[in-house]
Amino acid sequence: TQLLEQSPQFLSIQEGENLTVYCNSSSVFSSLQWYRQEPGEGPVLLVTVVTGGEVKKLKRLTFQFGDARKDSSLHITAAQPGDTGLYLCAGVGTGTASKLTFGTGTRLQVTL
Amino acid sequence: DAGITQSPRHKVTETGTPVTLRCHQTENHRYMYWYRQDPGHGLRLIHYSYGVKDTDKGEVSDGYSVSRSKTEDFLLTLESATSSQTSVYFCAISDRAGLYNEQFFGPGTRLTVL
Numbered sequence: 439t440q441l442l443e444q445s446p447q448f449l450s451i452q453e454g455e456n457l458t459v460y461c462n463s464s465s466v467f468s469s470l471q472w473y474r475q476e477p478g479e480g481p482v483l484l485v486t487v488v489t490g491g492e493v494k495k496l497k498r499l500t501f502q503f504g505d506a507r508k509d510s511s512l513h514i515t516a517a518q519p520g521d522t523g524l525y526l527c528a529g530v531g532t533g534t535a536s537k538l539t540f541g542t543g544t545r546l547q548v549t550l
Numbered sequence: 551d552a553g554i555t556q557s558p559r560h561k562v563t564e565t566g567t568p569v570t571l572r573c574h575q576t577e578n579h580r581y582m583y584w585y586r587q588d589p590g591h592g593l594r595l596i597h598y599s600y601g602v603k604d605t606d607k608g609e610v611s612d613g614y615s616v617s618r619s620k621t622e623d624f625l626l627t628l629e630s631a632t633s634s635q636t637s638v639y640f641c642a643i644s645d646r647a648g649l650y651n652e653q654f655f656g657p658g659t660r661l662t663v664l
Contacts, residue, residue: 442592469649480554480640480655481593488649526592535606536647540585540593 440465442529442541450547451517459512459544461527468530470503470510471538475524517548553577554656556641562662569628571659573641575621581644582624583653584608584616586637593640599624600647631663 442463451457461470469488473481485494487503487510494501498521500513510527527541553576563569573582584596585608595608597616605616613635615627628635638660642653 471652478658480642480658482655483652486650486652528593530649530651535598535600536649536651537595537598537608538583538593538651538653542590542592 440467440529440531440539442527442539444525444527444541444544446544447542448545448547450549453518453548453550454516455548457514457517457546459514459525459527459546461510461512461541463508463529463539465529465539466507466532467539468507468532468536470507471528471530472501472510472512473526473528475526475543476522481524481526514546517546519548519550522546522548554641554643554654556639556656556659558659559657560660562664563631564664565632566630569631569661569663571626571639571641571661573624573626573656575624575643577643577645577654578621579643579645579654580621581647581651582618583642583644584614584624584626585640585642586610586635587640587658588637596626596639628661631661633663635661636663637661 472484475481490505490507492503498515525544528538583598585593594610599605599618641656644653
């Protein structure tokens with residue numbers, strides 16, 4: 439069974455601060471996705487990274503896929519209250535079904 | 551937003567009773583998935599479908615069955631609900647497998663088994 443561990447589990451910061459969330463595994467994934475989930479809703483896809491070492495930027499969010507395709511990070515610059523939510527990483531398996539394995543999540547709260 | 555609905559959105563039931571949750575999509579996506587979300591476990595795959603009448607088990611399939619008789623509907627059945635099945639259940643859809651198996655999620659069903 440492939441496992442994805444996220445750290446930290448909880449993060450409470452003030453508006454304007456920077457933060458990094460980590461997603462680690464001992465398994466290799468075909469690709470890795472990041473989702474954000476708000477209370478009472480389903481997760482929403484933010485990004486997919488495919489190539490080892492790949493870096494993708496979406497406005498203030500920077501996503502990186504590890505060189506060995508076993509880990510990833512999400513960096514948020516100048517966090518805003520609208521960034522508050524549960525961040526989930528998900529590894530796409532190498533089998534034909536390409537099933538997703540989700541991390542346990544990082545709950546982020548950004549206060550004024 | 552992808553057109554996915556789940557019904558019911560909330561349900562309270564008693565141990566031992568059968569329960570069926572419905573996922574309906576209007577996107578004509580081939581792949582459909584059922585997950586459960588519990589504190590400390592993230593999202594775990596229960597069953598998935600890769601076409602009409604084509605389904606397979608996920609990592610936590612015991613006690614659950616599924617059916618997909620048409621593209622737009624994917625049903626999850628708890629044959630005899632137990633308290634350990636109290637959870638939030640999410641349906642997801644995708645139009646491809648492989649590297650870009652990007653999934654769109656429904657709003658979830660909160661199930662409580664007393």
